[in-house]
Each structure stands twice: as C-alpha cells, then as structure tokens.
Amino acid sequence: MDSEPSSRMSEDGYSEYSRPKSKRKKTSKVWHELVEGRNEKGETIATCIHCKIALVADPNRGTSHLKRHLIESCPLRPVGLPLGEGGTSNREEEEFVFNMNDLRKEILLYIVEGAHPF
Numbered sequence: 846m847d848s849e850p851s852s853r854m855s856e857d858g859y860s861e862y863s864r865p866k867s868k869r870k871k872t873s874k875v876w877h878e879l880v881e882g883r884n885e886k887g888e889t890i891a892t893c894i895h896c897k898i899a900l901v902a903d904p905n906r907g908t909s910h911l912k913r914h915l916i917e918s919c920p921l922r923p924v925g926l927p928l929g930e931g932g933t934s935n936r937e938e939e940e941f942v943f944n945m946n947d948l949r950k951e952i953l954l955y956i957v958e959g960a961h962p963f
C-alpha cells in the first residue's frame with residue numbers, strides 16, 4: 846500500500862471529513878461481538894463470540910442478519926444488551942491490565958513488608 850504524506854493539505858485534506866464509504870471499513874457495532882474469519886469454501890464468516898456459531902458474512906448482505914443474530918437469535922448473549930456492549934475487547938483488556946497492576950502493587954507491598962521482619 847502506498848501512503849501519501851498526511852502533512853500535505855490538498856484535496857485529500859478535505860476528503861478526510863467527508864470520506865466516502867468506498868473503503869468498506871467495518872464500523873458496524875456487530876464487529877465488537879463477532880470475529881471475522883473464513884470457512885472452507887473461502888466465504889467470509891463472522892463467528893459469534895458468545896455462542897461461537899459461524900454466520901456467513903457476505904459483504905453484499907450487509908450486517909443486518911448478523912445484528913439480528915446478536916439481538917434476537919443468540920442463545921448465550923444477555924438479553925437487552927446494547928449492540929457492541931457484549932464483547933468490546935478493548936474494555937476487557939483495560940480491565941485486565943488494571944487488575945494486573947493492582948495485583949502487582951499488592952504483591953510488592955507484601956514483599957516489602959515481608960522483607961523487614963522487625
């Protein structure tokens with residue numbers, strides 16, 4: 846991929862604001878709870894992170910059927926959960942890091958306290 850220098854203010858700078866949707870970037874919230882992959886036929890599939898079912902994710906079909914699975918059909922997804930809230934990996938990572946730091950702090954305190962048996 847060739848990338849143009851972003852410092853150049855030309856027509857490109859303008860198109861940053863009104864970018865056409867031709868680049869087909871996955872912005873739908875369904876992708877917070879689905880993992881893209883391919884099946885043995887080479888079709889794009891979306892695997893539900895809740896029930897691990899593989900749905901066909903044909904770009905021409907859009908994401909409405911994927912959305913429907915998450916909201917209506919998924920047997921394991923919590924009912925009434927807003928779309929995209931069920932599996933934001935970023936949030937899980939943040940929580941994990943937070944817990945790790947907390948844990949490490951406690952371990953350090955424990956070690957420091959234990960190292961001075963006065």
Ligand SMILES: [Zn+2]
Pocket residue numbers: 893894895896897898914915918919920921922
């Ligand atoms: Zn599911």
